[in-house]
Amino acid sequence: MRMAELSKESGVPVATIKYYLREGLVPAGERTGRNQARYDETHVRRLRLVRALxxxxxxxxxxxxxxxxxxxxxKSMHSVLGRAHQRLAPARTEADEDSRAWAMGRIEAVAEEQGWQLKSCDGAVDSLVSVLCTFRELGHHSSVELLSEYGAAAQRVAEADLGSLTGTDPAESTVERAVVGTALGDVLLAGLRRIAQQNASARYFGD
Amino acid sequence: MRMAELSKESGVPVATIKYYLREGLVPAGERTGRNQARYDETHVRRLRLVRALxxxxxxxxxxxxxxxxxxxxxKSMHSVLGRAHQRLAPARTEADEDSRAWAMGRIEAVAEEQGWQLKSCDGAVDSLVSVLCTFRELGHHSSVELLSEYGAAAQRVAEADLGSLTGTDPAESTVERAVVGTALGDVLLAGLRRIAQQNASARYFGD
Incomplete structure (x- = not known):
């Protein structure tokens, strides 16, 4: 299909598709003339994936x-998941040594409860340290006490995530599902948590 | 304290504090001269809160x-939580009617399982519709099947969230804890989910 059709099919404006092509997010089409190229279903799929992320x-x-x-x-499932894991809260280097050591202690306790191995230099761990140090700075101790409950919920969700990947689909599709499921799963969980909070809040503090 | 001390105490650069003052995120200090003002602990706290968010x-x-x-x-806890709930994935208006109706059906099924009332015009519901429509477009059906499991995890976390707010602290502090706990709780949950996924992934696909 031509660029105009690709745009119609994917719902992405032509100028945006051209930007993605320049940025290397979408592979070039098959050249059919000086200023023309042909695209196919793989381009439509890739555009949808780019928009989703x-x-x-x-x-x-x-x-x-x-x-x-x-x-x-x-790449291996493990390394691709590693990539999808980058997008987390930035590490806060300004937290002092004492706070960071305290936060690591809390994280290690949850890891032990859930049987997790912690990797050093892990973005996810850095992100948790940042959040815990912030709670501590603000004096929100009751939020820190939730860590264990959050750990149990995360374990439950992650088991379901990985379980859903062991299907009969081709490897490429499994990797794509893992990445998209990790990124969009966060959004799903946040949205559901809001709805559950609204309902719990109506019960606890109802107008 | 003077601006320089406020910067040192909060760890926020002077130029950034001035920007927050102009944007109305931090209340003005007590004027002590033409170009001088005095700040106190409430300003330090507010700066930490702004940085956290x-x-x-x-x-x-x-x-x-x-x-x-x-x-x-x-404002009431309920309305403040509503505010903190705004920051979610944008509604995708381009999804067709059929997809949106299908997504709403899946969300209503989970709400029934968890005993939730759904509000119309709710940003959280719009966000879930967007994610589900995206999974559907990409053909990631196994991700859609996780919705029920995610709903159960969200319910568990939200109960803990609201339970932790019913302390003996003054109302202002409770509201602040609710807002920060909601925003940073998402980050906490995402980080823990990554660590749990890495561990589950090592078991399922381990190198």
Missing amino acids: LDIGGFSIADVRAVLEAIDQQ | LDIGGFSIADVRAVLEAIDQQ
């Missing part, structure tokens, strides 16, 4: 590129 | 302003 997952262009490269190079 | 929670300046106004006006 950018618009719903909140990825940056650089994050999307890294994830797509990992998918295209058929 | 911006840096860790990923809020926009406008979101932070709305949340702070709700806190300062001592």
Whole structure:
């Protein structure tokens, strides 16, 4: 199909598709003339994937590129999931040593409860340290006490996530599902948590 | 304290504090001269709160302003939580009617399982519709099948969230804890989910 059809089919404006082509997020079409190229269903799919990661997952262009490269190079599931794991709260280097050590202690306790191995230099751990140090700075101790409950919920969700990947689909599709499921799963969980909170809040504090 | 001390105490650069003052995120200090003002512990606390919402929670300046106004006006817990709930995936208006109706059906089924009332015009519901429509477009049906499991996990977390708010602290602090706990709780949950996924992934696909 031509660019105009690709735009219609994917719902992505032509100018945006051209931007993604320049940024290397979508592979070039098959050249059919000096200023013309032909595109196919793989381009439609890729555009949908890019939009999902950018618009719903909140990825940056650089994050999307890294994830797509990992998918295209058929890297191992483990390493692709690692890529999708980058997009987390930034590490807060300004927290003092004492606070960081305290936060690590809390995280290690939850890891032990759930039987997790913690990796050093892990973005997810850095992100948790940041959140816990912030709660502590603000004096929100009751939020820190929720860590164990959150750990149990995360374990439950992650088991379901990985269980859903062991299907009969081709490897490429499994990797894509893992990445998208990780990124959009956060959004899903946040939305459901809001609805559950609204309902619990109506019970606890109802007008 | 003077501006320089406020900066040192809060860890926020002077130029940034001035920007927050102009944007109305931090209340003006007590004027002590033509170009001087005095600040106190409430300013340090407010700066920490603003940084937490911006840096860790990923809020926009406008979101932070709305949340702070709700806190300062001592609005009801229910309405402040509503504010903190705005920051979710944008509604995708381009999904067709058929997809949206299908997504609403899935969400209603989970709400029934968990005993939730769904509000119309709710940003959280719109966000879920967007994610589900995206999974459907991409053909990621196994991700859709996780909705029920995610709903159960969200219910568990939300019960813990609200339970932790019914302490003996003053109302202002409770509202602040609710807002920060909601925003940063998402980040906490995402980080823990990554660690749990890495561990489950090592078991399922381990190198």
